[in-house]
Amino acid sequence: MAWKMKPIEAFFARIGDDPLICAFEEAGKIFPPSSSPGMGSMGKPPAWEGGVFEDFAVRLFLENAHRPLALYVHVPFCRHRCSFCPFFKNIATGTFSAEYTALLAREIDATAKTLGNAAGERRVDAIYFGGGTPSDLDLEDMSLLIRLLRKRFFIAPDAEITVEGGIRGFSAEKGRAWVDAGANRFSLGVQTADSRLRRRLGRFSRRDEIREVLQNLCASEATVIVDLIYGFPEQTADTLLDDIRFVSEETGIHGLDLYKLNLFSGSPLDRAIARGTMPKPPDFRQMAKMYGAAYEKLVACGFKPFTQKHWRRDNRERSVYNRLAFKADMIPFGSGAGGRIGDVSLGNAGVLEEYSEKISRGEKPLSRIAYSPRKQSPFGKLLDEALEELHLPALNQWPRDCRVDADKLLSQWRDAGLLRDPEEKDGGMRLTCAGNFWSGHMKKLLMDFVAQSG
Numbered sequence: 001m002a003w004k005m006k007p008i009e010a011f012f013a014r015i016g017d018d019p020l021i022c023a024f025e026e027a028g029k030i031f032p033p034s035s036s037p038g039m040g041s042m043g044k045p046p047a048w049e050g051g052v053f054e055d056f057a058v059r060l061f062l063e064n065a066h067r068p069l070a071l072y073v074h075v076p077f078c079r080h081r082c083s084f085c086p087f088f089k090n091i092a093t094g095t096f097s098a099e100y101t102a103l104l105a106r107e108i109d110a111t112a113k114t115l116g117n118a119a120g121e122r123r124v125d126a127i128y129f130g131g132g133t134p135s136d137l138d139l140e141d142m143s144l145l146i147r148l149l150r151k152r153f154f155i156a157p158d159a160e161i162t163v164e165g166g167i168r169g170f171s172a173e174k175g176r177a178w179v180d181a182g183a184n185r186f187s188l189g190v191q192t193a194d195s196r197l198r199r200r201l202g203r204f205s206r207r208d209e210i211r212e213v214l215q216n217l218c219a220s221e222a223t224v225i226v227d228l229i230y231g232f233p234e235q236t237a238d239t240l241l242d243d244i245r246f247v248s249e250e251t252g253i254h255g256l257d258l259y260k261l262n263l264f265s266g267s268p269l270d271r272a273i274a275r276g277t278m279p280k281p282p283d284f285r286q287m288a289k290m291y292g293a294a295y296e297k298l299v300a301c302g303f304k305p306f307t308q309k310h311w312r313r314d315n316r317e318r319s320v321y322n323r324l325a326f327k328a329d330m331i332p333f334g335s336g337a338g339g340r341i342g343d344v345s346l347g348n349a350g351v352l353e354e355y356s357e358k359i360s361r362g363e364k365p366l367s368r369i370a371y372s373p374r375k376q377s378p379f380g381k382l383l384d385e386a387l388e389e390l391h392l393p394a395l396n397q398w399p400r401d402c403r404v405d406a407d408k409l410l411s412q413w414r415d416a417g418l419l420r421d422p423e424e425k426d427g428g429m430r431l432t433c434a435g436n437f438w439s440g441h442m443k444k445l446l447m448d449f450v451a452q453s454g
């Protein structure tokens, strides 16, 4: 059967009163259970050209020296499991901090030793401690790890060094000590400041604790940002707007990430909804309205969107790690950490026993080494980078064959309320609030559109 090209109208948005709700069709989404990167269940690591990390690391590292570099340290421990979370792995209890820090320190030392002089050939622009709840590490342990990474790798003087964490356990003393050690950004998962809803989701810190911790951290020299989520069951536009007002007016944060709830299949929250002990989350229409209201409120509170999910009201918030995540090489450290060097993706063992055994044998604790070149077309890459910065590529950057039609399509999307004209001559059209909300969908349409024109 001959492949039929879709008419340009098939890519058009609906024009209606509210583009947030009506621009395109949206099916309800539920995400499959998460599978952890680098889990032991992935079996024996495939050999990379018949070798192990220690055999190919230096060559691969130097071959990709033109790429930005970041270090990712995973701390897969939390005090308890939040009901919506697919990332929970291990309970933070007893002497976990000292024991896990000792393993991480050995991995950092061994990785730097494997890279040898090559480690000094590539500058690191970002270090990110993610989890889990890295802030549950003891004060001295995290300080040691930050100092060790700074000693073993070539860290740019303006590198962003982020410690992620939760409210309980992230004290003013830790904040000061970790800034002294070199951290300059703290990212806290608040998700919602509504104490009743927080308890229902398995988060037990109260609003006054959130206020106090954030105020104390903001008094350090670090940039402080929080995550908020919209779309929880029982959350309304009013509670979301109150969350934004609270973190904006009562805490002094410099930036904020706003995420839509991903309801993961099999998570405690998903099961509670299925049992009827939790109501259903807001439907798509309500979610879209919540996003629109939050967008307006954030602007009113002095925040500016500077990437798809990130907002800032102070230029010290740069979100370097997040912006590098899709294009940088990333060296993974810690159980379950994922990374990549060039076209080779790396996953550390996600089961603690396996991770620990490999470390004691002096190996890089990988359970996955896979050849996985990024399959993006040059236009796909350009589109991703532009969308992340909230615009589309300028028309003269589009494939030549589709520029005339692209101009028509983008004008239609502008009329539908998804785009606005660029401020600068020859720039790409900017996403409106609705355009930002629909950007994932718009990207899929544009990739189809360009593919059929090529």
Ligand code: SF4
Residues within 6 Å of the ligand: 077, 078, 079, 080, 081, 082, 085, 086, 087, 088, 131, 132, 133, 166, 189
């Ligand atoms: S603290 Fe964070 S990582 Fe841990 S269970 Fe809660 S949301 Fe998940």
